Amino acid sequence: MPDIQPDKAAVAQQIRHLQDTLYVVNGKWKLPILVAVHQGNSRFRDIQRSVQGITTKVLSMELKALEQNKLVVRKVYDTSPPTVEYTTSSYCDTLQTMILEMIAWGKNHHDRIREE
Amino acid sequence: MPDIQPDKAAVAQQIRHLQDTLYVVNGKWKLPILVAVHQGNSRFRDIQRSVQGITTKVLSMELKALEQNKLVVRKVYDTSPPTVEYTTSSYCDTLQTMILEMIAWGKNHHDRIREE
DNA sequence: GATGCCAGTTACCTAAAGGATGCCAGATAT
DNA sequence: ATATCTGGCATCCTTTAGGTAACTGGCATC
Numbered sequence A, B: 001m002p003d004i005q006p007d008k009a010a011v012a013q014q015i016r017h018l019q020d021t022l023y024v025v026n027g028k029w030k031l032p033i034l035v036a037v038h039q040g041n042s043r044f045r046d047i048q049r050s051v052q053g054i055t056t057k058v059l060s061m062e063l064k065a066l067e068q069n070k071l072v073v074r075k076v077y078d079t080s081p082p083t084v085e086y087t088t089s090s091y092c093d094t095l096q097t098m099i100l101e102m103i104a105w106g107k108n109h110h111d112r113i114r115e116e
Numbered sequence C: 001g002a003t004g005c006c007a008g009t010t011a012c013c014t015a016a017a018g019g020a021t022g023c024c025a026g027a028t029a030t
Numbered sequence D: 001a002t003a004t005c006t007g008g009c010a011t012c013c014t015t016t017a018g019g020t021a022a023c024t025g026g027c028a029t030c
Helices: A006-025 A030-038 A044-050 A056-068 A091-115 B006-025 B030-038 B044-050 B056-068 B091-115
Strands: A072-077 A083-088 B072-077 B083-088
Touching: A006 A030, A006 B030, A006 B044, A006 B091, A030 A044, A030 A056, A030 A072, A030 A083, A030 A091, A030 B006, A044 A056, A044 A083, A044 B006, A056 A072, A091 B006, A091 B091, B006 B030, B030 B044, B030 B056, B030 B072, B030 B083, B030 B091, B044 B056, B044 B083, B056 B072
Parallel strands: none
Antiparallel strands: A072 A083, B072 B083
16 A cells, blocks of 8 residues: 555656657657758758758658657748748747757767767 | 858757767667656666666666766675666766756647647 | 759668567565 | 566567668759
């Protein structure tokens, strides 16, 4: 009976939330793509050039996934040839502080590694 | 000559920092494990029970990787049988705000998904 | 009229991540 | 005495992420 420890349940809950986030932004590329798009790269090739090393196939797949998760918006303009524009959604903005934290940590970590 | 756009370089730099972070905490399990350990689960089996669904093999591998990245500390006590204790390092604390942001976002995202 | 740009798609392949199962040895609990 | 706990390791297998390369079809440019 005293086996039930409420804080263990709370920790488990936190871990589940964390895993929900990881599920959406998993992989090498999703967050870098979001940053690139958010910073104004709206065209497919521009994004590809910003995110060093990504191939067209992977970028195409990742953009689709991000669109499904409502983080980016894809608009096609009926020009000739058709123009495609990617933008980040307002929902994507809710990720901003998290991403900024990750960028800051990465910078700090990089400096730290170089010191060794 | 006017091809060089300084803010493009800055964006590229940010993306690189982000990728450095992703490199350290990549995969399904590393951050959940860190949370579990940080919250006081110091024994192997306790961690395994906290991080739902992880197998001993994967946990063992991930703990080694985290130890190599100086995020967790492994101590063996010379009892019989030997007791093994995992704790988070002080360096790991620098990840805290980032992780808290991720947990918060995951919670919010989960609620948002359920509304649909 | 050949080349290159755009926004991708398709097919194929490899490496790595992750999962399933079984095992060990000493100790404690039933 | 036997069942279970500890901290893992070894083996085998499946899945998936990601990479390579080639191609498309309209338009513009050289």
